[in-house]
Amino acid sequence: MIIHLRMKQKIIIILFLVSGFFNQVKAQDSLRLYLGQIPDKYFGTSVADASNEAFFQTMYNLPGRTYTKRIIYNFNALTAGNEMKFYAIHPQPDGFALDNGDKLCDFGEQHGLHPRGHTLVWHAQLPSWLGAGNTGYENNNEYTRDSLLSILKHHITTIVSHYKGRIKEWDVVNEPFEGDGSLRKSIWQQVIGDDYIDSAFVWAHQADPDATLVLNEYGAEPWGTSKSNGMYNKIKSLVENGIPVHAAGFQCHATLGQSNFTMIKNNMERYHEIGVSCVITELDIRIPANQMGTQAAWDAQASDYVNYVKLMTETDYCHGIVVWGFTDKYSWIPAHTNYTAGEACLFNDLLNPKPAYYAIENYLKTYLGYDDIKQELKHKPFELITKYNELYIHLLDPGFKIKQTTLYNVMGQVVDAITNEQIVETNYTLNHLHSGIYIAIITDENNKNYATRFFKQ
Template sequence: MNIIKTILLVGVASVCVSCSSTKSKSNTSISTATNNVLKDAYKDKFHLGTALNLDQIWGRNQKAVNVIESHFNSIVAENCMKGEVVQPQEGVFDFKDADKFVEFGEKNRMKIIGHTLIWHSQPPKWFFTDKDGKDVSREVMIERMRKHIYTVVTRYKGRVHGWDVVNEAIVDNGEWRKSKYYQIVGEDFISLAFKFAHEADPNVELYYNDYSTAVPAKREGIYRMVKKLIEDGRRVDGIGMQEHNGLDYPSIQEVENTINRFSSLGTKVMVTEMEITVLPSARPNMGAEISDREQYRKELNPYVDGLPADKQKQVGDRYVEFFKLFLKHQDKIDRVTLWGVGDGDSWKNGWPIPGRKDYPLLFDRNYDAKPFVQDIINLVKK
């Protein structure tokens, strides 16, 4: 899921060697020969993407950059294009980091995804209120949305391939999230956001993005919302499934149901923020709402000294299971994007419990490929 700076710092602080002598064998790099590179293995199937943080965008983490350039052909901005970053004050835009992100993608001829234009979390602090701290009128809110979207999308017109226009507007029971956008503008804030983005760049792809899409009630809520947008004449090119998964949730069948349901609208389907946590949940049915917080408990941080071999195998088998599903539906899926490069980059190290150590990605804290990456590549060799 999406990450705030504090969480990022916690994740970085937790970096250490991933395996001890009592744990699984050290992860090893795989060859970068064409048939052992993720993006090349899947080049005729779908794009392989990853989210970039600032150290990677600015080249301060060369090991990560090497992995990104070798194995991925699509990138998404983890934080640098969010509202609080690009417009911290009304009318004052800061594109330094976003410009560098786009330059990185262009230099490496990657599919560049902008994330995100409208989201209830991490907006500019001033966005919803007037000088007296009261909610602005509907008219003012719409104009602020329009100006923000026009300015950001126009700047990267013809350079960014697609935008997550709206992020996480539906909750798990299928109802609308009662965000400030919803409270001030109403349901049509989404329709307006897609309208403004299309006007700013008629050729860019436009996406809706959300988590827990395998929850049946939420899946149907998203389906109804997007269906209405399309019926009302809005262009929605794709729906992003944030696959923030665990070792035993969601079920493969429910993810497949979601792929089929969303694609029935005539839209592309994208896996947008994938990782697989190995850590126990703090409570049942947690989604990926970044405002959720739980107190640290030792029993919820069981792998501080490295990941046991049986857990390494579990997460590997789980990734292979998902990639088999994605290959089965390659005609519907446009890209599969991991939410981070190496384990130390993942927001899951600090959410929802600060200080935990997780192992949810394809590359370890040294940016070596985990053994099961070769298994994922081998799926397309058969």
């Protein structure tokens, strides 16, 4: 990481970010130029196959489409909404369907997004061959503890081993608690016992010792509720017994104006005290139907979204956020609520940013100190041209002498250093770069720096 803007360092990248890019942001908004300056944190989205913009069927391989650009420009983490759940990834007893997870990883690696695995063990969306019924509570195949443990171990070990080193964070166990804080009477709990959770984390850790392992739950976000206490007590017990659980996942499927951020922060703090991080894994903020389409509701939603982001940026307790879909066009909320709520995402159904998006953007600018930095470098003695897969510098001032051109990705990492002879008035090929946003720093013979950005298709 090259810079953290809290330091107010007036080096060239900062000057570029506040001048060259901000002037172009109306054409292509981007949160990633801010997110890249926040070390050890991520802000991601889930993706799924939906209608004409099915991510795993087509969009993963079409970076120029609006849907895909929204992902590339605005997020630095990625979760499969359904395609890595048990029924999808393990459709037959001895058959695994790993292609969609591979696509998730390929896309993430190409565009600098951190892939997350969701989810290894859940009572829902199980394959029919497992015989758990529609509820996930039945044992129609009459498994014994040992036989079901064998199936679970095979499932976890195969999947985590396959993605070892590529997926660095897993939702290992999903929604294991009832509302009263007791363990859900799923097929896993009834046949194996409460320690199916222990075994799942141990096997995931054995398959990839470097992966961050998460216990994920909904409705357990605020401190002090029965479900929240049940989840905390279970994770505390796992930690005390040496079970490798690293983070508490808070889904945060929220309703407008009903999130108690003080209580959520207090809950995160007690996990921090036992050495467990927190992550917001499935954030969306639904608006009741009778308030949808109103500026007042959108503004209130924007405030709620910013407060969730603050839980990540302004504490040491939370290391990431994933929004559960980024566009209202494919949000699960309307159908899930029988159309009594909706408009839960950062982008509307036309894939355009909503007030919540701009509120996050403005908050990040202020948090990172952009308001304190003057805009400079408005006039450049050259023109940077991108065409197809090539980069070209045309001199507007024939007397201008370039010593070197350095290319950075949006995370502030140097990806190439190019000499004058390679790029001035000649084509420099970009085959070695993935599709995405890049920053070019041009250094002249007097060591003065100029900057501009370009998008490599």
